[in-house]
Amino acid sequence: MAVLHGTMKVKDNGHLLIGGVDVVEVARESEFPVYVLDEELLRKNMREYRKTFEKYYPNSMVHYASKALMTLAMCKIVESEGLGIDVVSGGELYTAIKAGFPMDKVVMHGNNKSVNEIKMGIENGVKIVIDNFYEIELVDKITKELNKSVDVLLRIKPGIHADTHHYVSTGHEDSKFGFIIKEDTAKKAIKQVVEKELINFKGIHMHIGSQIFNVTGYEKSIEIMADFIKELKEENIIVKEFDLGGGLGVIYTQEDDPMSITDFVKLLIEYVKREFEKRELELPKLMVEPGRSIVGEAGTTVYQVGSITEVPGIRKYIAINGGMGDNIRPALYGSKYDAVIANRMNGKEEELVTVAGKCCETGDIILKDIKLNEPKSGDVLAVFTTGAYNYTMASNYNRLPIPGVMLVNNGQKEWIVKPQSYEDILRNDIIPERLK
Known part of the structure; x- marks a missing residue:
């Protein structure tokens, strides 16, 4: 299993806790990823x-x-x-x-x-x-x-x-x-x-x-x-x-x-x-x-797993509801991470998969060839050590909202950066009068 950091614990039901907060619930309450800060x-x-x-x-x-x-x-x-x-x-x-x-x-x-x-x-x-x-x-x-x-x-x-x-x-x-x-x-x-x-x-x-x-x-x-x-x-x-x-x-x-x-x-x-x-x-x-x-280690990004695509004899891709917009580091530096299926922490990490983002880029790969616990659509993926340079380097590529940052401590969860909405993305857009 990946190395747990800080206050991370596993509940009896196999869910990952950070700061006493169930990150599976956090991920499933949002359409987009969430940066969780311990x-x-x-x-x-x-x-x-x-x-x-x-x-x-x-x-x-x-x-x-x-x-x-x-x-x-x-x-x-x-x-x-x-x-x-x-x-x-x-x-x-x-x-x-x-x-x-x-x-x-x-x-x-x-x-x-x-x-x-x-x-x-x-x-x-x-x-x-x-x-x-x-x-x-x-x-x-x-x-x-x-x-x-x-x-x-x-x-x-x-x-x-x-x-x-x-x-x-x-x-x-x-x-x-x-x-x-x-x-x-x-x-x-x-x-x-x-x-x-x-x-x-x-x-x-x-x-x-x-x-x-x-x-x-x-x-x-x-x-x-x-x-x-x-x-x-x-x-x-x-x-x-x-x-x-x-x-x-x-x-x-x-x-x-x-x-x-x-x-x-x-x-x-x-x-x-x-x-x-x-x-x-x-x-x-x-x-x-x-x-x-x-x-760095105080941050974890939680995603939801969507589509799963298997290329016979080559690779199994699992796609998440985020990607290079919220973590450019793998594409920029070749950075590697550990991750877990946060809603089934008690299982064995035996299936080799590649985690792909949803951006329209072949290079939008967050984790290449990582062993996870049989990922399924609807699972929650937690990627560790994303506290440094993830939110600060995030972008609206493909007009995806930048995720919010949630501070967790002693069972309490609070936004310290609100998640962006589609309206936030349009906030500074202007249509010149001649184009109306």
């Missing part, structure tokens, strides 16, 4: 990050990477658990603002921030991570126009290839993000920033990728960054803050074996302390930006 697991992961840092490295801050899953309710949960938020767009920042999130705990990323996004960030007092030379001049210009200062970090590429999918590996030199260390590029950028009147240089940021199990890349990157920080110190430029980014992997299938959040944090701290002390550097404020490892 609040207890979500909070447990946040606390594990925060408490481990508080114990082993108090001068620290954990920023939740909101691109994984960003809603008004998520902002409230993050705030209540004492974490900050990392945003990468005006839309994410606006959500945090509308949620009343404390702006001094917000860090803003992005490789091509617009003028309005930077203005919004500076006006609201968030910390900005500068990504390129163009942005240095843009931030400088806007601070002068607003007559308001801003704290910044600079994103530096350590030149490391993380052991992950190349689309989510971001620390190597051939990446669209950040400054390279070679040829003094990063140093020149930092010197430009230090000279700006209203830009306060606080430190540096790195991010080597995501869904990482092998932490060797972190060890080497921290060593490289410590060398770079020492070079800066020799030129009287002090790095007070060091942001290590995010990246810890999660369990998508039974083959995945990530370390615990506690062990991951303790290793990062060990690497930083060792490399900084070796170079006689003062320990900086340490920051991380986990997203997937906080919300």
Whole structure:
């Protein structure tokens, strides 16, 4: 059987429970899929990050990477658990603002921030991570126009290839993000920033990728960054803050074996302390930006099984009431998942099938060659570890509604994002007068 996460349990009748809620009932009450979010697991992961840092490295801050899953309710949960938020767009920042999130705990990323996004960030007092030379001049210009200062970090590429999918590996030199260390590029950028009147240089940021199990890349990157920080110190430029980014992997299938959040944090701290002390550097404020490892396993998508098509001698397809519109990751990254027949959890998973979506694309495959418990039309399929990057990357392809997000906890179920209706899809459509 697939690995159960968080509060998942099996009822006597064979139904899957999450947060004390029967997800079979949830799925059958909706025409379309539902994203189910386990609040207890979500909070447990946040606390594990925060408490481990508080114990082993108090001068620290954990920023939740909101691109994984960003809603008004998520902002409230993050705030209540004492974490900050990392945003990468005006839309994410606006959500945090509308949620009343404390702006001094917000860090803003992005490789091509617009003028309005930077203005919004500076006006609201968030910390900005500068990504390129163009942005240095843009931030400088806007601070002068607003007559308001801003704290910044600079994103530096350590030149490391993380052991992950190349689309989510971001620390190597051939990446669209950040400054390279070679040829003094990063140093020149930092010197430009230090000279700006209203830009306060606080430190540096790195991010080597995501869904990482092998932490060797972190060890080497921290060593490289410590060398770079020492070079800066020799030129009287002090790095007070060091942001290590995010990246810890999660369990998508039974083959995945990530370390615990506690062990991951303790290793990062060990690497930083060792490399900084070796170079006689003062320990900086340490920051991380986990997203997937906080919300990934807390999410489950529940579908209803519809048509079943058997291609003799080749494959058996079972079709669901969703697909690439609510989960683009298999088509985009070749991502794999575990899943179960949620209304018959007590049976044996012996039948090899491929789960197809309902979008008009041959490539709309959610699960290829997975063993399930004899799927039948009308069954409920639960796909695990869909909390990160599923709702946030969802689309209206084929004019299908984007599913709602349901928070479950202690038998209570609440929408934190309402399911879209067909009317919602048409909301911004306009027919010019000449076409009427």
